[in-house]
Amino acid sequence: MSTDSATPTTLSAVPKLRGNANYIEWREAIEEQLLAHDLLDIVEGTEEEPFGQKGVRKRRAGSVMPTGGTGDPGDAPKALSAVEVKQWKDWSKRESKAQAWLRMTCTEGPKRSIMGMLSAHEMWSHLENTHMVRTIERQGQLLQTLASFRLLSANSKAMTTHMESFLVTLSRYETAGGILPESQQIVLFLNSLPAAMEQWKDTYAALDEYRQTWVELERLWNRKVEDKERYETSKGSHSNGDALATHGGNHGQKGKKTGEKKEKKQRDMSKVKCWTCEKTGHFKRDCPDAEDSSKKDKTDGQANAAVEAEFEAFVGQAVQDR
Numbered sequence: 001m002s003t004d005s006a007t008p009t010t011l012s013a014v015p016k017l018r019g020n021a022n023y024i025e026w027r028e029a030i031e032e033q034l035l036a037h038d039l040l041d042i043v044e045g046t047e048e049e050p051f052g053q054k055g056v057r058k059r060r061a062g063s064v065m066p067t068g069g070t071g072d073p074g075d076a077p078k079a080l081s082a083v084e085v086k087q088w089k090d091w092s093k094r095e096s097k098a099q100a101w102l103r104m105t106c107t108e109g110p111k112r113s114i115m116g117m118l119s120a121h122e123m124w125s126h127l128e129n130t131h132m133v134r135t136i137e138r139q140g141q142l143l144q145t146l147a148s149f150r151l152l153s154a155n156s157k158a159m160t161t162h163m164e165s166f167l168v169t170l171s172r173y174e175t176a177g178g179i180l181p182e183s184q185q186i187v188l189f190l191n192s193l194p195a196a197m198e199q200w201k202d203t204y205a206a207l208d209e210y211r212q213t214w215v216e217l218e219r220l221w222n223r224k225v226e227d228k229e230r231y232e233t234s235k236g237s238h239s240n241g242d243a244l245a246t247h248g249g250n251h252g253q254k255g256k257k258t259g260e261k262k263e264k265k266q267r268d269m270s271k272v273k274c275w276t277c278e279k280t281g282h283f284k285r286d287c288p289d290a291e292d293s294s295k296k297d298k299t300d301g302q303a304n305a306a307v308e309a310e311f312e313a314f315v316g317q318a319v320q321d322r
Contacts, residue, residue, distance in 0.1 A: 134177035
């Protein structure tokens with residue numbers, strides 16, 4: 001992969017590293033650019049200098065071409081072949097670019113701390129060790145953010161942004177050292193959805209247990225977004241996200257709704273799991289443990305209480321494990 005096309009414009013999307021507060025955001029952005037330009041292995045230290053000498057480095061990596069040999073006693077240096085020279089120069093160019101990119105994307109404080117370092121890998125490791133916050137407090141903040149996510153409007157644009165924001169926060173939580181089981185990820189996401197999407201949640205709950213995975217959730221979600229986009233286009237209501245594509249007495253939808261009713265009648269209700277009482281045999285909206293008269297008014301409050309309880313239990317367990 002060539003790195004010749006890299007320009008300062010490439011780094012315009014990378015925020016300047018200021019310190020602990022934005023380290024994860026900076027790392028995610030710079031990693032994308034390093035990966036795209038074949039530099040990530042160099043900064044992570046998995047790709048070492050070809051034909052380099054053993055021992056402590058005394059000069060900046062990529063600045064002096066090594067001689068042949070391993071550096072072991074009795075292994076006399078020898079000139080590199082033309083092929084080896086080209087291989088080393090290609091590596092040297094990428095090493096120098098990686099060093100420059102790390103410096104260019106740091107503000108004055110972090111930059112000064114890495115200026116005297118001799119390799120991109122040394123710089124990368126220093127910035128990680130200095131600014132990566134892997135404390136239970138940081139993980140708790142990000143987990144609380146995940147638990148507080150709420151989709152306020154069920155239009156296609158809001159739905160797309162909601163999923164993206166949830167995944168970004170989840171990625172930052174994991175980068176900070178947090179481990180969130182897949183089942184917990186699914187619960188947090190489902191609890192972030194409004195009452196208007198109960199039918200979609202029931203569709204997911206009706207899946208066989210082995211299919212109730214995050215991958216399947218994303219697949220169904222993307223399909224729902226596509227259906228919503230088609231509905232908005234057909235109605236010319238891109239800015240109106242109050243109604244879902246599966247709701248309303250729209251012409252052309254009757255056949256689909258009839259088909260959905262037939263499909264529901266054929267479902268094996270013994271495999272359906274209620275998200276309220278966690279028992280099988282019925283949907284959340286038909287749960288006998290819920291009070292019918294106040295069910296709709298209490299839906300959001302119950303979801304919030306469930307998330308808070310799950311959050312407290314999870315954080316408490318994380319503290320004990322440490």
